[in-house]
Amino acid sequence: MSEFDGKSVLITGGGSGIGLATARRLLDAGARVAIAGRDTDRLEAAAKELDAGERVIAVRADVASTADVDVLIGEIQSKFGSLDGVFANAGVGLNARTADITEADFDQVVGTNFKGAFFTVQKALPILNDGGSIVFNASWLVHRGMGMGSLYAASKAAVLNLARTLAPDLADRGIRVNTVTPGHIKTEMFDAVTGNDQVREFFRGQVAIGRLGDPTDIADAVLYLLSSRSSYITGQELVVDGGLVGSVPN
Ligand SMILES: NC(=O)c1ccc[n+]([C@@H]2O[C@H](COP(=O)([O-])OP(=O)(O)OC[C@H]3O[C@@H](n4cnc5c(N)ncnc54)[C@H](OP(=O)(O)O)[C@@H]3O)[C@@H](O)[C@H]2O)c1
Structure with missing residues (x-):
């Protein structure tokens, strides 16, 4: 029997990068997986690539919209019945000096990275089984200051703190809440934010x-x-960064 047989997990931002890799690992371990994102073509391509039949569902949802999150949770309930895990992973990056950040940037970054993560979890709670597990995706930037990262880093710090306080909040249901903190990971977002090979x-x-x-x-x-x-x-926070945060480079 595989580790996640009979378990269902929601992954926001599951159509690419870290979310897609996690979907694949979970499916290999026997889970049913719901992936969500804004881009329908990307989601459909991901579901096809995952090739897991009815064990994978792809739902278009912008996590910054609570109405979309309601639809997402409703769809999962009708297809899977309930959830055992949530990976609140959807996120957008922003590489900009604080002086240049607009209100629209603020709304998009905070709306996705913090508001989106908050309401994904809050709205999943009624269908999340007791004993379930929630994982948020933060960033190494919660530990190191970077001049172009103020808004993004603050949105991720909010997520880290949310996980810490949700842990006792949900403990009476046996639901655990933790954060994974990635370093530099080769994904579309990393390529976009870094811009060039240098x-x-x-x-x-x-x-x-x-x-x-x-x-x-x-x-x-x-x-x-x-x-x-x-x-x-x-x-707790699990930092997975190859030693980026804790070391001085040689
Ligand atoms: N790569 C890194 O070095 C790194 C480091 C630290 C933390 N992270 C975090 O890791 C997470 C995943 O990023 P990634 O590196 O795997 O990059 P990615 O491939 O660009 O993945 C981001 C995913 O989030 C989805 N998304 C963005 N805005 C959304 C919204 N409003 N509603 C629903 N889905 C949304 C995107 O899909 P759509 O465009 O289809 O919506 C996409 O699938 C992010 O939270 C990011 O902040 C990444």
Whole structure:
């Protein structure tokens, strides 16, 4: 029997990058997975690539819209009945000086990264089984200041704090809440935010292990936090960054 047989997990931002890698790992471990995102074509391509028949459903939803999240949860309830895990992973990056950030930028970044994560979890609670597990996706930027990252970093710090306080809030239902904190991971977002190979090489040089992360590096950590193997861990942060936050580069 596989570790996640009979379990259902929601992954927001599951159509690409870290979310898609996590979906694949969960399906390989026997789970049913709901992936959500804004881009229908991307979601359909991801579902086709995952090739898991009725064990995967793809639902278009903008997590910044509570109405969309309601539809998402309703769809999961009708297809899967309930959930055992939530990976609140959808996020947008922003590389900009504070002076240049607009109200529209603020609404998009905070709306997706914080409001989206908050309401994804809040609205999933009625269908999340007791004993379930919630994992948020933060960022190494909650630990290191970067001049172009003020708004993004603050939105992720909010998520980290939310996880810590939700842990006791949901403990009476046996629901655990943790955060995964990625370093530099090779995804579309990383490519977009870094812009060119020279910047990417600079970022790689900051990582003690000497390589950029792969989405599967994060997926494996998320599976651990979703699984019963982490049953005594709640309110914690798992930093998966190849030594980026804790080390001085050679
Ligand atoms: N890559 C890194 O180095 C790194 C480092 C630290 C943290 N992270 C975090 O990891 C998470 C995943 O990012 P990634 O690196 O895997 O990049 P990615 O491939 O760009 O994934 C981001 C996903 O979020 C979805 N998304 C964005 N806005 C959304 C919204 N409003 N509603 C629903 N879905 C939305 C996107 O799908 P649609 O465009 O179809 O909506 C996309 O599938 C993010 O939270 C990011 O902040 C990444």
